[in-house]
Amino acid sequence: MILALETSCDDTCAAVLTPDGRIASNVISSQGIHDRYGGVVPEIASRHHLELVGAVIQDALRQADVGLEAVELVAVTRGPGLVAALLVGLATAKAIAAAHEIALAPVDHLHGHVAAGFLAPSTLGGDGDPFLSLIASGGHTFLARVTDRGPDFEVLGQTLDDAAGEAFDKGARLLGLGYPGGAALERLARDGDPAAFPFPTAARMPGLDFSFAGLKTALLYRVRDLGPPETERRRADLAASYQHAIVEALALRVERALERTGLERLAVGGGVAANGPLRERLGRLGVPVDVPPRELCTDNAAMIASAARFVTPLPFPEYLELDVYATGERALVPTR
């Protein structure tokens, strides 16, 4: 069995996976205490991780109905993410592995998101057929060409500023929907007209990189121009148009990437993959689209365990000095 931990942001996660990639348990403890700060506070997230991690691991083992003696490999997110938060998971994982002198697999969080698509019974990436991967969440947005299930996928494009999920949350805040408001914005958009306001999709920006900063600014100005009463009255239209722009910005680059690479299969991951209009839009691109269930799109430890199956594990005691890495510390180097 593989026991995996994920503490890179504000969710404390543990999962147990069978060696052939089936989920035996997948426990996520969402802290939900960052809303009042308007964003994730690393120190607060880290304190909560430490308080929760023991119980979350116990829950994962209990739900999988196994003891630690059945665990042959401990997997843990090493980065990118919030350093203080990552350190709680890494220290815990290293100690558990060392206590039984078993191997440890350090996993890159982004590989984890891609690997969410490899969980059984999925055959994605298992038959040697390459595919295009779009990962869009509150923390990351990138396109990659994936030729096998290992960590060395080729990043084709990434966001130059905000992540797509961040764009949703920031837009939601501008529309008075609180934080994090991505899901609330999607709900509000259902009653609105996506063509009401022409928001920018950075369509003229060539290549496969994303940019959402201009979109956020456009919404800010539009809200200012409309004034409070009119903004209130047209909130649904604003939400629908804003969401439409994010969806189009993502879909446009996916289309370009499919064209350029000749890839014939698309896999989507990250929290934004749960967005209905995005799924619908990507479904019309004419290639098969794989989207894991919602709970595997947002941060979780099952995806970390899944990725661990395809990294070279470090045997005891090679991981004793292992450290984490922060967001941005290891650049995703686009090779195109």
Added chain:
Amino acid sequence: MKILGLDTATAATAVAVLDTATGATVADRDAPRRGERPRHTTALLRMIVEQLRRADTDWAGIDRIAVGVGPGTFTGLRIGVATARALAGARDIPLVGVSTLHSLAAGAAGAAGAAGPSPAGPAIDAIVAVIDARRGEVFAAGWTAADVSRPGAEPLLALAARVPEALADELRNDGRRWLAVGDGAVEFREALERSGAWIPEEDSGRNRVDAVVHCRLAAGLLPEAPDGVLPEYLRLPDAEISLRAARQ
């Protein structure tokens, strides 16, 4: 009983194993030089594994784990406490949280559990342990020399974050002859010495957190549920402080 002790509250990483039956100890300490970053993440677990080997034992031979719960640097504390909790949980080893300040004071007084305090230097009545809390503050707590070696001894000078000048005032007003130790005492020597407190030379062992003392104190404390052992932060996160200030 064999006890594994560890501390990451200060910039140093300290690990020890004490055999209470024979009094035998092994210990190691990794301290960054000025300007270097602490190496808790990379050093702690390696040092633990090495000290077990040096003590000629393994996980099955460890009867108790003693972890320093601070106060100290938040990230350092979490690495130590997370490691200790995970080891204790994974091997079913009883876990004890030890006040890093109490250990520092007890260590400075002479080894806790030994005949009694006999510091080479002026006669003293009480010992205050002082850890640099940054932002111009120190974490401090003080005990009487007679009481400091007793596990679970209540501090005479309450555990709190203070500015060094306020601590100096408290020591002076108290009237006892104080020994002040720790990186905070060294850092704010000038302010604290004005209170009449005696502070050992910077490189004195009395200023260093010693995990052997954690082990000695832990021998006399009751183990807790691993999940109950948490850092003594003594400070709210900055975001919480700002939020509360904004609401007032």
